[in-house]
Amino acid sequence: MLSRSHRSPNRSGRPRSAAADTAILLATRAALVELGWSKLSMGDVAARAGVAKTTLYRRWASKNELVVDAVAVLFDEIEIHDRGSLSADIEGVVLQFAALLERPETKTALMAVVAESTRDDALRDRIRTAIVDRQKGLVLKGRERAQARGELAYESDPEAAARNADLIFDVIAGAVVHRTLVSAERVDEDWARGFTLLLVTGLGGIQGP
Amino acid sequence: MLSRSHRSPNRSGRPRSAAADTAILLATRAALVELGWSKLSMGDVAARAGVAKTTLYRRWASKNELVVDAVAVLFDEIEIHDRGSLSADIEGVVLQFAALLERPETKTALMAVVAESTRDDALRDRIRTAIVDRQKGLVLKGRERAQARGELAYESDPEAAARNADLIFDVIAGAVVHRTLVSAERVDEDWARGFTLLLVTGLGGIQGP
Amino acid sequence: MLSRSHRSPNRSGRPRSAAADTAILLATRAALVELGWSKLSMGDVAARAGVAKTTLYRRWASKNELVVDAVAVLFDEIEIHDRGSLSADIEGVVLQFAALLERPETKTALMAVVAESTRDDALRDRIRTAIVDRQKGLVLKGRERAQARGELAYESDPEAAARNADLIFDVIAGAVVHRTLVSAERVDEDWARGFTLLLVTGLGGIQGP
Amino acid sequence: MLSRSHRSPNRSGRPRSAAADTAILLATRAALVELGWSKLSMGDVAARAGVAKTTLYRRWASKNELVVDAVAVLFDEIEIHDRGSLSADIEGVVLQFAALLERPETKTALMAVVAESTRDDALRDRIRTAIVDRQKGLVLKGRERAQARGELAYESDPEAAARNADLIFDVIAGAVVHRTLVSAERVDEDWARGFTLLLVTGLGGIQGP
DNA sequence: GCCTAACCGAGACGGTACGTCGTGTCTTGCC
DNA sequence: GGCAAGACACGACGTACCGTCTCGGTTAGGC
Secondary structure, three states: OOOOOOOOOOOOOOOOOHHHHHHHHHHHHHHHHHHHHHHOOHHHHHHHHOOOHHHHHHHOOOHHHHHHHHHHHHHHHOOOOOOOOHHHHHHHHHHHHHHHHHOHHHHHHHHHHHHHHOOOHHHHHHHHHHHHHHHHHHHHHHHHHHHHHOOOOOOOOHHHHHHHHHHHHHHHHHHHHHHHHHOOOOOOHHHHHHHHHHHHHHHHHHHOO | OOOOOOOOOOOOOOOOOHHHHHHHHHHHHHHHHHHOOOOOOHHHHHHHHOOOHHHHHHHOOOHHHHHHHHHHHHHHHOOOOOOOOHHHHHHHHHHHHHHHHHOHHHHHHHHHHHHHHOOOHHHHHHHHHHHHHHHHHHHHHHHHHHHHHOOOOOOOOHHHHHHHHHHHHHHHHHHHHHHHHHOOOOOOHHHHHHHHHHHHHHHHHHHOO | OOOOOOOOOOOOOOOOOHHHHHHHHHHHHHHHHHHOOOOOOHHHHHHHHOOOHHHHHHHOOOHHHHHHHHHHHHHHHOOOOOOOOHHHHHHHHHHHHHHHHHOHHHHHHHHHHHHHHOOOHHHHHHHHHHHHHHHHHHHHHHHHHHHHHOOOOOOOOHHHHHHHHHHHHHHHHHHHHHHHHHOOOOOOHHHHHHHHHHHHHHHHHHHOO | OOOOOOOOOOOOOOOOOHHHHHHHHHHHHHHHHHHOOOOOOHHHHHHHHOOOHHHHHHHOOOHHHHHHHHHHHHHHHOOOOOOOOHHHHHHHHHHHHHHHHHOHHHHHHHHHHHHHHOOOHHHHHHHHHHHHHHHHHHHHHHHHHHHHHOOOOOOOOHHHHHHHHHHHHHHHHHHHHHHHHHOOOOOOHHHHHHHHHHHHHHHHHHHOO
């Protein structure tokens, strides 16, 4: 999660209430589920949190940034446990990510915020920092394990390694998001298995000549 | 494009202006590029089109429907030409789709509409009909060609075939969309080549043991 | 009263509701009595009038102008009846003016608006047009009657006549306002009689040597 | 000036800064001139005075009281010098009072405070003590001189004498204030002469039959 | 060639939310 | 305990759009 409340070096004056931060983020998630993105209003969030509107605006510049922060913490839940094989690790991550995207607050928020970010570079950076980069780490960890197990070779060129990690991340996250939000179909164990097989063996693997 | 202007059976009185329809859709796309989804307002579109707000609301029930209609036509451009091999066909589609997503009106509109559709089932259906299903056809055509060339086997189980097509579509479209909109990196020829290699040969193919 | 709703020469579009004007001015006077100037809010007036805030702002640029208009009409009540003598006419006007200033909406509004006008020339003009000039006419009419009765001479120099009328108006209105609002004492018949005697005969008249 | 800073009997701890008091009152007068009553804010005064808002509120309970205190001192300037005749004395007072009302801080403050006092009895008392009563003394002194000179008779009934003094005060102050603030015309020597003539000789005197 | 119904532009309407400002209170840590 | 700094709850501000409504005026069909 992003470190908010980063006290300025000047430490005079009454400090910001940490409780307010918590209450606001909680209220934001609740309002998001109940009302959806477009009906969510700053005034309503403030009221739910028992906080003045000014307190919101003192901490977040816009609805977008507030929602990113409110939702970002949810993405910290995904972890990559060692399940003994590369395929099993991938399936695990896919299913965890899918479970996250099925929660209404996450689904609504992620898409809305990404949509808004097509126009707002600062917001895109915030999303990258708060959500994307953190998940990219999972790909790296999974690869290391697979390399340790001998399932994947070590890549000598570090640039190529980074490029590959990015590619794999886009493929995994993109496929899950697209399936869930655009095609609007569930990501269940069967799909995860099929996807993993495709990813590991390629088109030839699932439907070779 | 969706048929709007479904005249009521009673055809007396002055007919609706076709020019207005054109001007409105044009103005909508322009406003979308300039302002983005959330700043786009009906009043502004009306002013750009030289039309009264009433005229907009007489034709479209909401901002969402107007924008979907205004943008849907753009997605008809993608075609799949026979480039001689499965890999070349995939690369071609990926690059065309990426080119489309680089145009600001498409990028903005697609994400915004998808985001809104997480809350609005009717909108989701409209998107599926107007955009998604049409593109899924490209996957089917590409597979047929690859099968004819002997690059891919024929799948005997038609259900499994459909499942696979859906999977592949989600992987291709998802990866391109995620790369473009979330990772915010360009989809160039190098990336398309790398992605195609991964898709065809799998992780083992790009970084085998 | 000021003519509001002066339709622009361009007469297209829905015309402004005359009923709204009435309701708003009524609501303003009511709110003024109940809450006083400083607690009176535009939102509250709008709610009382059953009208949207925008409707208020479409007609009046500020709280000040609204209140001036709302109160101005009350000052039209004062009339100068022929009571047979200059002194009786003056007493009548003084008592009517005092009665007006004892009504809470008038008292509050007049002072507040005058106070605000020390900083706002447009507002001062509005007050002059809406309230002051109209009352100055009473002085002129009273003088004519006194001249007709032979109580006062005809002034041959028209400029001097105007100067005198202004002076007399400031003395009458100023004394009543000061007594009521600054000294905060009632203007009763005794005071009116004493004031009139002073005005007609001068200091020498009430306490001659 | 009113004594503020009435220290509590408990005199332990750091004493209040006298410099702060001065700076605050100075800043208040400056802000009043620049911004007018309604735009003057406590936060702004505090900033101008280089003082925390807390310090203001520790000394004055509200904006009203602060402004009255800040301005009251200005009204101490008027004096009545013996100019040899009743008329000359009146003219002198009128011109001094007018000069005072032409200073923007006085004009603004007087009207604003009076306006506010129509709703606030405590404030009215404060004004009476700080401003009005002090000026009423000038009327008494002027009358004494005129009586000593033989221009005015001695009034045997002390109650009637007081009534007359009040009346004359309301007439003088009221006329000057009304001319200056409502009619928004200058009080120059001509006007002062005309007014004095009217006051001394009455309507018959300036325009007799 | 006239009628008339549905269209059109303009813009006022009742609402809702916005993001900002001012109020008076409070909570820090320093003096 | 005074004080500067500044966060806090509250409430009004004036603006921007929403989607609806009422105007006067236009424009094609059908008669």
